[in-house]
Amino acid sequence: xxxxxxxxxxxxxxxxxxxxxxxxxxxxxxxxxxxxxxxxxxxxxxxxxxxxxxxxxxxxxxxxxxxxxxxxxxxxxxxxxxxxxxxxxxxxxxxxxxxxxxxxxxxxxxxxxxxxxxxxxxxxxxxxxxxxxxxxxxxxxxxxxxxxxxxxxxxxxxxxxxxxxxxxxxxxxxxxxxxxxxxxxxxxxxxxxxxxxxxxxxxxxxxxxxxxxxxxxxxxxxxxxxxxxxxxxxxxxxxxxxxxxxxxxxxxxxxxxxxxxxxxxxxxxxxxxxxxxxxxxxxxxxxxxxxxxxxxxxxxxxxxxxxxxxxxxxxxxxxxxxxxxxxxxxxxxxxxxxxxxxxxxxxxxxxxxxxxxxxxxxxxxx
Amino acid sequence: xxxxxxxxxxxxxxxxxxxxxxxxxxxxxxxxxxxxxxxxxxxxxxxxxxxxxxxxxxxxxxxxxxxxxxxxxxxxxxxxxxxxxxxxxxxxxxxxxxxxxxxxxxxxxxxxxxxxxxxxxxxxxxxxxxxxxxxxxxxxxxxxxxxxxxxxxxxxxxxxxxxxxxxxxxxxxxxxxxxxxxxxxxxxxxxxxxxxxxxxxxxxxxxxxxxxxxxxxxxxxxxxxxxxxxxxxxxxxxxxxxxxxxxxxxxxxxxxxxxxxxxxxxxxxxxxxxxxxxxxxxxxxxxxxxxxxxxxxxxxxxxxxxxxxxxxxxxxxxxxxxxxxxxxxxxxxxxxxxxxxxxxxxxxxxxxxxxxxxxxxxxxxx
Numbered sequence: 001x002x003x004x005x006x007x008x009x010x011x012x013x014x015x016x017x018x019x020x021x022x023x024x025x026x027x028x029x030x031x032x033x034x035x036x037x038x039x040x041x042x043x044x045x046x047x048x049x050x051x052x053x054x055x056x057x058x059x060x061x062x063x064x065x066x067x068x069x070x071x072x073x074x075x076x077x078x079x080x081x082x083x084x085x086x087x088x089x090x091x092x093x094x095x096x097x098x099x100x101x102x103x104x105x106x107x108x109x110x111x112x113x114x115x116x117x118x119x120x121x122x123x124x125x126x127x128x129x130x131x132x133x134x135x136x137x138x139x140x141x142x143x144x145x146x147x148x149x150x151x152x153x154x155x156x157x158x159x160x161x162x163x164x165x166x167x168x169x170x171x172x173x174x175x176x177x178x179x180x181x182x183x184x185x186x187x188x189x190x191x192x193x194x195x196x197x198x199x200x201x202x203x204x205x206x207x208x209x210x211x212x213x214x215x216x217x218x219x220x221x222x223x224x225x226x227x228x229x230x231x232x233x234x235x236x237x238x239x240x241x242x243x244x245x246x247x248x249x250x251x252x253x254x255x256x257x258x259x260x261x262x263x264x265x266x267x268x269x270x271x272x273x274x275x276x277x278x279x280x281x282x283x284x285x286x287x288x289x290x291x292x293x294x295x296x297x298x299x300x301x302x303x304x305x306x307x308x309x310x311x312x313x314x315x316x317x318x319x320x321x322x323x324x325x326x327x328x329x330x331x332x333x334x335x336x337x338x339x340x341x342x343x344x345x346x347x348x349x350x351x352x353x354x355x356x357x358x359x360x361x362x363x364x365x366x
Numbered sequence: 367x368x369x370x371x372x373x374x375x376x377x378x379x380x381x382x383x384x385x386x387x388x389x390x391x392x393x394x395x396x397x398x399x400x401x402x403x404x405x406x407x408x409x410x411x412x413x414x415x416x417x418x419x420x421x422x423x424x425x426x427x428x429x430x431x432x433x434x435x436x437x438x439x440x441x442x443x444x445x446x447x448x449x450x451x452x453x454x455x456x457x458x459x460x461x462x463x464x465x466x467x468x469x470x471x472x473x474x475x476x477x478x479x480x481x482x483x484x485x486x487x488x489x490x491x492x493x494x495x496x497x498x499x500x501x502x503x504x505x506x507x508x509x510x511x512x513x514x515x516x517x518x519x520x521x522x523x524x525x526x527x528x529x530x531x532x533x534x535x536x537x538x539x540x541x542x543x544x545x546x547x548x549x550x551x552x553x554x555x556x557x558x559x560x561x562x563x564x565x566x567x568x569x570x571x572x573x574x575x576x577x578x579x580x581x582x583x584x585x586x587x588x589x590x591x592x593x594x595x596x597x598x599x600x601x602x603x604x605x606x607x608x609x610x611x612x613x614x615x616x617x618x619x620x621x622x623x624x625x626x627x628x629x630x631x632x633x634x635x636x637x638x639x640x641x642x643x644x645x646x647x648x649x650x651x652x653x654x655x656x657x658x659x660x661x662x663x664x665x666x667x668x669x670x671x672x673x674x675x676x677x678x679x680x681x682x683x684x685x686x687x688x689x690x691x692x693x694x695x696x697x698x699x700x701x702x703x704x705x706x707x708x709x710x711x712x713x714x715x716x717x718x719x720x721x722x723x724x725x726x727x728x729x730x731x732x
Contacts, residue, residue, distance in 0.1 A: 027371070
């Protein structure tokens, strides 16, 4: 594993000093920024996440700020989800597509005002898509990447830690809703959300200067809770079926293929609607499935995606796979062709270091 | 320097096996792909590049393929450069902007046919901008990322090495022009271009399966030329004033500020034209300049951009700086405010590890 050279183009975050001091051992790059991959080890981080509470630098979830008289019009053009049903304090998971229904990103949209939304991105410059649509449509809307960097607090003790820093009102925030909570001389959008199944919050830190003070405040307040620096965990997110755009699905896939049909309910004529509606009606040609891979926990690292076979032909791809200590099996996320995705289907996976038998599961593990 | 974890989302290239075997010691991530930063060392790579010939995996220069009846119309909408003057075998450096003239990328456009262009990207998903413009404009054009991965051959012996693999016709390719050259059972676009000032070619390898065969053919043919694996070199590219989009200039800057006014000559009503034309007329508020930084070659690594001061105020930013063995000084690229960019202007640079005096140069070093 060779090192990575940061630059202004591949930059740190407002929390990088904290992440480095906590001893991140490997990184990936996500939206032109560094994102830790693990600290102690994937497994030790996972065990701690499930028992205690972690602070995650997820500043890489860059925001696209869409603001102005035409903001809602642009959101309706892009969103397969019915924007008119979005509550004022709501966060919406919205797969965003091209005209063929091909996914371009799967951000979380936050409604800050009737004329102001943030799109909290997966990896990919969706800002450029929004900008292209708005410019060519002559929309009166400002599209920028603000100085907003999410910090996630995840794990079973997240409510306790957050209440110590932000007050007990954080406990009342409902799932995928937010409140504005005071910190120092400002306030942040704080949502009950995050890329784990252990519960917790994402704090939209508005202003780089608040990054390390908030990091330090959380670490200080959580000492007796055994708080640690963490990051999205490969094992836990596969167990939970949390999809990584760019790995588990790409522009080659529709939201229906990604198992996100329930988020495609907009009555508007949004981009990609005809393909998505047809797939909802007739079924997609392939779909995301949980896959259990046989054998012991010595799978190689999946750096490229592994081909999946049945009946002697290629019927899918697995881009995420790892050993799960809690479920004592290899857990994986696959994009599997129609006819081969039923629970119990036997598959062969080419891991690049030998073949393994595998089986489609009926549901993810957590 | 911590390690990087590859995934399907941050992927290798058709040449990664060659790059790894050659011993790349550090990487960056560029357009969701790995790009080597150096092999032996920045300085050893630089010395070798200036004397011999190197093969560079620049597959990260992903292509946006724009094809169809409206391809030229879309290109004219995006390009500040006069597309009607583009020869059939020409490559055009085209800064692409938003409606405020803010740069979104600075690709090299290649004209494959009247209705087919490739945009060879700097870091950033410009595909999404093109797609947004095309969809909102109802254009009849297909926009995809093809399986095309540039491989660069750079250095004073590049013509000799290339002629051994592709035949002597490669010697006749003019600067920023291309020919289609045969390889195995196919042919590639081969252009005289590349991100160094040492001369050479970029081969647009169309089809992953040809990657390692071409890599191996070049390495075998160049043994007596002392061919080596290389990559864009920090020292050489700063000496030559080759700009890195995302570092030296961003969406905060226009092409005029980036010193690229000469590429903005389109008579069409392209996006950003009014701002660009006004800046050409009245001068930009800041501009890219070569900067010489005093002192010895122990500058820290510039991971964030360094603020530049004069008359006690912040007058610019330096995002690229390093020691130049050949010019025996610290060479740098800065974005400097009007009033402070004249050759000879004295500046103070805050490197994060102390201040250094600096001076604006009249031109880059090579």
